[in-house]
Amino acid sequence: MKKTMLTAAAAFAALAVPAAAHAGSAEGKIQVKLLATGVLPDGDISRINNPGVLALPANAALAANPHTYASDNVVPTVAIEYFFTPNVSVETICCVTKHHVNGAGSLATTNLVNNISIIPATVTVKYHAPLGPIKPYLGVGPTLFLVLDSEPGATAATFSSTTKLSSEAGVVVQAGVDVPLGSSGYALSLDAKKYWVSTNARWYNAAGVEQLSTRHKLDPWVLSAGVAYRF
Structure with missing residues (x-):
């Protein structure tokens, strides 16, 4: 009986250590x-x-004519962060965001690209200011916008059967704050990121011939709020 109790206690201790x-x-x-x-x-x-189908010179510097804009989106995001020191960490995020691109200016009321799926693969190095329990931080790092899918919008479908957006690298800066909820490891988190990254959009007809190619500034603001758990 004593041996059984000791064995059970050892097993419990082994389970308790990882916990x-x-x-x-x-x-x-x-x-x-x-x-x-x-x-x-x-x-x-x-x-x-x-x-292509636009009556404009190639490599034209654009001023008032024509313009486009991308739709906003709200998505769930997971961020994982490792602290090398109490003040220096590295963070990566995971999410998939979807958008469409419509025309503005002389292209107003047009629908050019739909269902653009992007993974904004991002790694930042962060500095956390030593200001007590509330932890404001700044970060900077590289990003790679992976474009998974897209399709011609209703307007573009009149001259194109497929569209492709290039996956490209860029940079990001961030600022935010973590507000611990006691000493349990939980915290409220607010984060703002500004990205600088562009993409080439290309439209092709059924024969695979390029009908139009444009360069777009994606350059999103990415604003987040949620809960953190540190261990």
């Missing part, structure tokens, strides 16, 4: 965030690569 190692702590090495994120892209045309 203790993963207990919440406001000073833990790992932090996971679950956020609601608003993605607010620009989407404006910055250059005509191939005018």
